[in-house]
Amino acid sequence: MxxxxxxxxxxxxxxxxxxxxxxxxxxxxxxxxxxxxxxxxxxxxxxxxxxxxxxxxxxxxxxxxxxxxxxxxxxxxxxxxxxxxxxxxxxxxxxxxxxxxxxxxxxxxxxxxxxxxxxxxxxxxxxxxxxDPSVAGLLKVESGFPLTPREYEVLELMSRGHTSQEIADLLSCSLSTIKTYRMRIMNKSGARNSSEMIAWFFKKEVNR
Incomplete structure (x- = not known):
């Protein structure tokens, strides 16, 4: 524009x-x-x-x-x-x-x-x-997406290339809290690492 x-x-x-x-x-x-x-x-x-x-x-x-x-x-x-x-x-x-x-x-x-x-x-x-990622997270929960709004927000920021520390700063929380969210996302997605979590995220986005 x-x-x-x-x-x-x-x-x-x-x-x-x-x-x-x-x-x-x-x-x-x-x-x-x-x-x-x-x-x-x-x-x-x-x-x-x-x-x-x-x-x-x-x-x-x-x-x-x-x-x-x-x-x-x-x-x-x-x-x-x-x-x-x-x-x-x-x-x-x-x-x-x-x-x-x-x-x-x-x-x-x-x-x-x-x-x-x-x-x-x-x-x-x-x-x-x-x-806004937090809005997208709420919409996902409403449609049956397996992540909570905050978990979705963290994963969405990961997909943009942000580090855990950067995500913690953006969401005004501690690094340990972000690590907890990452572990929950890993358990729900079945992923073994960040790359697999992001690949899972994009697959869900395409198929929504």
Missing amino acids: NSITDVIICDDHYISAVGIESLLKKILNEKIRTRLSSSGEEGLALFHEQEPDLMLLDLGLPKKSGLDVLKEVIPLSKKCKFVVLTGADDPALFQQVLKQNIHGLLRKSNSEQNIREVINFFEEGKAGVYI
Whole structure:
């Protein structure tokens, strides 16, 4: 996609919105225009005023929900990428949101690393939807995938080439905790080493 220069952030929590704004400016390392709104109606007004390159929406917006906003603006969009930010952990809600043809779905508890990755995902022109690993893990559990959400998140990060220490840092936990998750994943997958665990992961992804 073209470079991101105009962003709308819809979040009724001011501190959260300002934090996202600051992080985006840091990641993009350029001067971008950011427009903040604290309700669904304000977000719609900003969109109709001028379509942005990127729109980040909290689902729990007052007056008009983030889902309602998406249903209205996506059919009108010519270029905008839509990313949903949510604190929810309901797989049924995630499925409902994904049906709106969004471009990214992130948990509000996500790390700076995941924000960086979704921006890179767009700027590299990758197809599909960027899904936060923790969201993907919850969806997998709902569909009968044998791993817990956290185990899936660890394995997904392993598949991206992260070391155990890097995963511990990203998930804000100890190295010994990650080693425990790795052992559980190994037992469930029948793998004998990291390479076999990652191969098992990719096989499951292809066949889902």
